[in-house]
Amino acid sequence: MTTFRMPADEAxxxxxxxxxxxxxVLDEPGPPPGTGRVTGVDVAYDDERDVVVAAAVxxxxxxxxxVAESTARGRVTxxxxxxxxxxxxxxxxxxxxxxxxxxxxxxxxxGYGRAHxxxxxxxxxxxxxxxxxxxxxxxxxxxxxxxxxxxxxxDFTPLLDGDEEVGRALRTQxxxxxxxxxxxxxxxxxxxxxxxxxxxxxxRQPETTRRAxxxxxxxxxxxxx
DNA sequence: GCGACAG
DNA sequence: ATCTTGTCGC
Numbered sequence: 001m002t003t004f005r006m007p008a009d010e011a012x013x014x015x016x017x018x019x020x021x022x023x024x025v026l027d028e029p030g031p032p033p034g035t036g037r038v039t040g041v042d043v044a045y046d047d048e049r050d051v052v053v054a055a056a057v058x059x060x061x062x063x064x065x066x067v068a069e070s071t072a073r074g075r076v077t078x079x080x081x082x083x084x085x086x087x088x089x090x091x092x093x094x095x096x097x098x099x100x101x102x103x104x105x106x107x108x109x110x111g112y113g114r115a116h117x118x119x120x121x122x123x124x125x126x127x128x129x130x131x132x133x134x135x136x137x138x139x140x141x142x143x144x145x146x147x148x149x150x151x152x153x154x155d156f157t158p159l160l161d162g163d164e165e166v167g168r169a170l171r172t173q174x175x176x177x178x179x180x181x182x183x184x185x186x187x188x189x190x191x192x193x194x195x196x197x198x199x200x201x202x203x204r205q206p207e208t209t210r211r212a213x214x215x216x217x218x219x220x221x222x223x224x225x
Numbered sequence: 226g227c228g229a230c231a232g
Numbered sequence: 233a234t235c236t237t238g239t240c241g242c
Contacts, residue, residue, distance in 0.1 A: 042232090047233085082229080082232095083230080088232075111231040111232065136231085140230095143231095
């Protein structure tokens, strides 16, 4: 486990990403989809009141039942800058993960991993700091190119940065917009997509993300009361 | 230089 | 991310 350091400015943040990206592990298959535990993490903000709340929700990968959950409250310590999202979210997310009473298993987060200008998005960063297998599932293609995948659940196309496949546009429900999956740490792209499909049985987004989103929003409301 | 731009 | 009512559709 590496300690998180808040960079003083954007240039330093990019340098941190360039330094840590060498620690990403890409040659592990990761935990088998549908087994063990899967944990969703998400963050909600109130920039005016300077409050940020993160939530972590652990599910049984086979049943999608909630096994455990936690929240953590913090302060806004970094602005949103495309490409530097991790520095805004990670401190509070780490606190929420550390508050869990059980091992998280595979972590699923909003945003990207390898699909990033420096190949080190939120999912990669979170993986390197915790050592956990992590994947990223985003709701839009950011700056990357892709062809529209087929219309059925499970259809996918490569998400491209130039001619490099950095992730996939994956259809998780028939006739709905695809989600954008990329590897974070200690997981392969095929398995990342398999996990995403298993977790998105009933909705476009993974159940992990839906649960974590609902929890951090509720916790933020409570924190503002 | 201008626009685009995960959450 | 967040600001926000009604509304179309299963």
